[in-house]
Amino acid sequence: MIDLYTWTTPNGRKVSIALEEMGLPYTAHAVDIGKDEQFKPEFLKVAPNNRIPAIVDRDNGLSLMESGAIMIYLADKCGKFLPKSGAARYRTFEWLMWQMGGPGPMLGQVHHFVKYNPGKAPYAEERYLKEAHRLYGVLDRRLDGRDFVADEYSIADMAIWPWISRFEWQTIDMAKYPNVKRWYLAIAARPAVRKGYKVPKDAGEIPLP
Ligand SMILES: N[C@@H](CCC(=O)N[C@@H](CS)C(=O)NCC(=O)O)C(=O)O
Structure with missing residues (x-):
């Protein structure tokens, strides 16, 4: 437990x-x-x-x-969602660490400046929005021709996805990132994701682009 x-x-x-x-x-x-x-x-x-x-x-x-x-x-x-050894394990770590060092802290700054404190720090808004678009671009290119960021659905997808679910706060037009949109919607449809999204309480439905 x-x-x-x-x-x-x-x-x-x-x-x-x-x-x-x-x-x-x-x-x-x-x-x-x-x-x-x-x-x-x-x-x-x-x-x-x-x-x-x-x-x-x-x-x-x-x-x-x-x-x-x-x-x-x-x-x-x-024993699931992370290969036990070999290149596939490290590929999963690579994209998990990308989330931890990129979308997590950077999109968090977008939420702080753009969503909650608009107009207070224009340079910060510009800087972190630019970084948000760069990160969405990286993810979109990674998902070009593949279903998930590593070989199979993994903890890396589960870590990145909730940050993308705040695309509205980030003023991101998902139409500009079609591979991210396809990946995002596929994961949003998973029953476990729908359930886990509402923990520890129901704060609304999953935003759909
Ligand atoms: N690197 C940490 C970041 C955790 C984090 O920033 N959590 C936020 C919520 S998403 C928090 O607890 N904020 C409370 C605070 O800033 O005092 C992780 O990935 O666990």
Whole structure:
């Protein structure tokens, strides 16, 4: 049994989607970051960086923060969505790390400046929107002629997808990125994704371009 500490954000949803896809039993605990619950001492024991998501595996007592590490742990635990060895394993890591270093922090800045604080910092808006378009372009080229970012549907797709689900906040016209759009819609239709999207609570339907 996994305890998942999470909220209705891309980093949280990637883990609930993974848990649903993997069929691992879990209990979701809401950490409302809008109410600063990520700073509560009991949460900090599990996640010293005061950010969701985090997990505790009751089978062995292991606690983990950082969604990339959590995705790798869960995939290894269930033996799915991450090849066990060889080039395909590292290709999956490559695109998982791309999400952790690219779309995660950069699109997060777009949300901060463009969605929540428009007009306050025009240079920052321009800079991060340009970076958002660059990242969508990279993803679109990667998905040209392939269904998923690595060889098969993997934790890398599950990590990237929730960030793309905020395309409206990012003022991205998905028509400009047809391979991303096809990939996004295919993943959005998966029952496990639809379920994991609504953890720890229903905050609305998956946006469809
Ligand atoms: N690199 C971390 C980032 C986690 C993160 O930024 N989480 C956000 C929500 S998506 C958060 O908890 N923010 C609370 C805060 O900034 O205090 C991960 O991938 O787990």
